[in-house]
Amino acid sequence: MGNENRIINGWLMVHIALCLIFIFAPIAGSFVFSLNSDRFPSLPLGEFSFKWYRLIYEDPLVWAGLFNTVVVGLTVAVIATVLGFGGAYTDFRYNFFGKSIYLALALLPPTIPVVIMGLAMLAFLSRIHLSGSTISVIIAHGVMCSPFAMAIIRLRLSQMDPDLEAAAWNLGGNEWATLRHVIIPFTKPAIFAALFITMAVSFDEFAVAWFVSGLNETLPVKILGFLQGQVSPRINAIGSLSFLLSITLIVLAQLLLRNPEAEKK
Amino acid sequence: MTSSPIVKFDNVVKKFGDFTAVEKADFEIGRGEFLAIMGSSGCGKTTTLRMLAGLEDPTSGNIYLDGERVNGRATWDRDTPMVWQSLALFPFLTVQENVEFSLKMRGVAKAERAERARKWLDKMQITEFANRNIAQLSGGQRQRVALARALVTEPKILLLDEPLSALDAHLKVRMQAVLSNLQKDLGITFVYVTHSMSEAFSMADRVVIMSRGRIEQIGTPVEIYREPRNRFVAEFLGSANIFEATVEEEIAEGWKVIHEEGRAIIPASELPDAKTGDKITFIVSAENMQLSAPDSEQDGIEATVAGDEFVGGTAMIFLETASGKELKVQKSHEELSTLKRKAGSKLIVSWSAEHCHVLPDE
Numbered sequence: 001m002g003n004e005n006r007i008i009n010g011w012l013m014v015h016i017a018l019c020l021i022f023i024f025a026p027i028a029g030s031f032v033f034s035l036n037s038d039r040f041p042s043l044p045l046g047e048f049s050f051k052w053y054r055l056i057y058e059d060p061l062v063w064a065g066l067f068n069t070v071v072v073g074l075t076v077a078v079i080a081t082v083l084g085f086g087g088a089y090t091d092f093r094y095n096f097f098g099k100s101i102y103l104a105l106a107l108l109p110p111t112i113p114v115v116i117m118g119l120a121m122l123a124f125l126s127r128i129h130l131s132g133s134t135i136s137v138i139i140a141h142g143v144m145c146s147p148f149a150m151a152i153i154r155l156r157l158s159q160m161d162p163d164l165e166a167a168a169w170n171l172g173g174n175e176w177a178t179l180r181h182v183i184i185p186f187t188k189p190a191i192f193a194a195l196f197i198t199m200a201v202s203f204d205e206f207a208v209a210w211f212v213s214g215l216n217e218t219l220p221v222k223i224l225g226f227l228q229g230q231v232s233p234r235i236n237a238i239g240s241l242s243f244l245l246s247i248t249l250i251v252l253a254q255l256l257l258r259n260p261e262a263e264k265k
Numbered sequence: 266m267t268s269s270p271i272v273k274f275d276n277v278v279k280k281f282g283d284f285t286a287v288e289k290a291d292f293e294i295g296r297g298e299f300l301a302i303m304g305s306s307g308c309g310k311t312t313t314l315r316m317l318a319g320l321e322d323p324t325s326g327n328i329y330l331d332g333e334r335v336n337g338r339a340t341w342d343r344d345t346p347m348v349w350q351s352l353a354l355f356p357f358l359t360v361q362e363n364v365e366f367s368l369k370m371r372g373v374a375k376a377e378r379a380e381r382a383r384k385w386l387d388k389m390q391i392t393e394f395a396n397r398n399i400a401q402l403s404g405g406q407r408q409r410v411a412l413a414r415a416l417v418t419e420p421k422i423l424l425l426d427e428p429l430s431a432l433d434a435h436l437k438v439r440m441q442a443v444l445s446n447l448q449k450d451l452g453i454t455f456v457y458v459t460h461s462m463s464e465a466f467s468m469a470d471r472v473v474i475m476s477r478g479r480i481e482q483i484g485t486p487v488e489i490y491r492e493p494r495n496r497f498v499a500e501f502l503g504s505a506n507i508f509e510a511t512v513e514e515e516i517a518e519g520w521k522v523i524h525e526e527g528r529a530i531i532p533a534s535e536l537p538d539a540k541t542g543d544k545i546t547f548i549v550s551a552e553n554m555q556l557s558a559p560d561s562e563q564d565g566i567e568a569t570v571a572g573d574e575f576v577g578g579t580a581m582i583f584l585e586t587a588s589g590k591e592l593k594v595q596k597s598h599e600e601l602s603t604l605k606r607k608a609g610s611k612l613i614v615s616w617s618a619e620h621c622h623v624l625p626d627e
Binding site for chain 1: 318319320339340341344345346347349350351353355356357358366367369370371414415418
């Protein structure tokens with residue numbers, strides 16, 4: 001590599017660093033202020049303190065919100081991954097008339113503006129008397145998260161040797177046995193990644209949950225409640241913890257999605 | 266061939282939409298036979314193999330396996346294991362787990378599975394890799410795993426779909442020997458699909474040559490080489506000079522015919538019921554052609570040397586006649602050393618009548 005390339009590479013590094021700072025500065029700021037004893041976020045900083053963390057720890061409303069979030073997140077992760085797997089496997093395995101329409105519809109939900117989605121969900125769920133409960137959030141989030149799971153699992157299936165499934169049939173495995181002993185083991189990293197990512201999406205989702213949750217608010221909806229009442233540094237503390245949780249799930253998913261074959265080379 | 270055939274294709278046709286992949290396949294495979302199905306890509310050889318494996322269902326006609334009609338029977342209900350071109354080993358299983366797979370699918374208990382897998386790992390000389398991942402093996406080792414995995418149920422028939430095409434040349438020759446010996450030791454039927462003439466002819470007892478879904482010829486390698494049935498097979502083999510001719514008259518040595526470049530005599534045995542005016546196609550193999558200097562007394566076709574190709578101990582000389590027909594002559598380097606030749610020089614090409622073979626299907 002010549003000098004020129006080194007200069008270009010150096011500038012690209014700077015560029016990436018600036019982008020990352022732009023994205024993460026607000027989150028870092030929120031984290032810093034969550035440990036600051038002052039009531040308002042201003043410089044110079046006050047004393048170092050866990051006060052706001054203690055306050056949220058002692059607040060039963062926060063715990064209720066977290067409980068709802070965790071219940072919804074875990075359930076949605078399982079439902080969305082099962083549905084996503086089914087969608088991805090259907091695409092991998094079968095060719096049928098209207099397949100492109102099927103794929104477009106299956107992958108559509110994330111492209112719908114969340115306010116519209118929330119309103120539509122509310123209208124629909126109240127019709128069938130399911131609005132305002134934890135179930136309603138699970139249903140709405142299940143719809144929104146399945147395409148993510150499907151996309152992740154589809155990607156993994158596309159890396160599979162197309163002869164692998166037929167080879168398993170040829171060796172005496174019927175379709176169900178092959179699904180269990182070949183397709184699922186092969187896609188296992190993607191299945192776990194899908195579980196983590198859909199959980200993270202559900203944790204962070206606010207707008208639709210706001211429409212359909214009623215009294216069973218999830219944590220993001222609770223945070224908005226706090227904000228409307230008063231600006232409290234407690235939000236910084238909750239935000240920091242939520243961020244930590246989400247980023248952990250995403251990092252786990254990314255680790256699982258590294259291509260093990262490429263890794264070895 | 267002994268007793269009843271293990272496989273019988275009875276007028277089997279396979280269509281994909283409007284495309285006919287296999288047209289009236291009608292042949293038998295004997296027990297313990299090594300049969301190669303050969304042809305260029307898209308000729309229907311792999312489809313034929315997949316129908317036998319139960320991965321495709323024939324559009325019409327019947328397939329019998331060990332005397333039983335198997336149309337519509339799923340591949341997992343047949344014991345017709347296949348060795349795939351891509352090998353299709355399971356990357357998430359160890360070598361031993363790969364080999365055990367079909368036993369596991371058939372509900373064989375764990376201890377017995379391990380024991381039977383070990384036996385085949387041993388036979389394939391890959392026992393030391395039993396607990397490795399597939400990614401850690403070389404091409405030749407993977408090949409052995411694929412064979413062990415397919416043979417672990419001790420089937421009566423093994424299907425192989427271009428299994429050696431991914432290997433480099435010297436490994437290919439070694440694996441050919443492994444396969445050949447294995448087939449003889451086990452005494453089971455091998456059906457081997459390939460586009461390579463050298464693979465097919467060096468291993469198989471009989472060869473099926475296919476093109477565009479049709480079976481062009483079935484026979485032993487020597488039969489096919491000496492007596493191709495039609496122009497396609499003759500051209501596919503690559504070493505024959507093909508002449509179109511018209512039968513002129515019967516003489517003492519056989520039939521006198523007139524072809525594009527002159528006259529020739531065909532032995533009577535090659536033309537049992539010919540009559541004057543019949544159109545025939547005959548071939549003379551390149552190694553049976555003679556070359557002589559232009560000033561020699563030899564009767565033959567005058568042709569210009571266009572170039573030559575080095576083929577191991579021999580050379581293939583390409584010549585062109587005045588009318589533009591290409592002729593091929595294969596000779597040892599010693600024979601050629603006595604002959605003055607370079608590109609552009611004229612030589613006389615000739616052959617003796619007994620080396621003419623008439624293509625019966627043309």
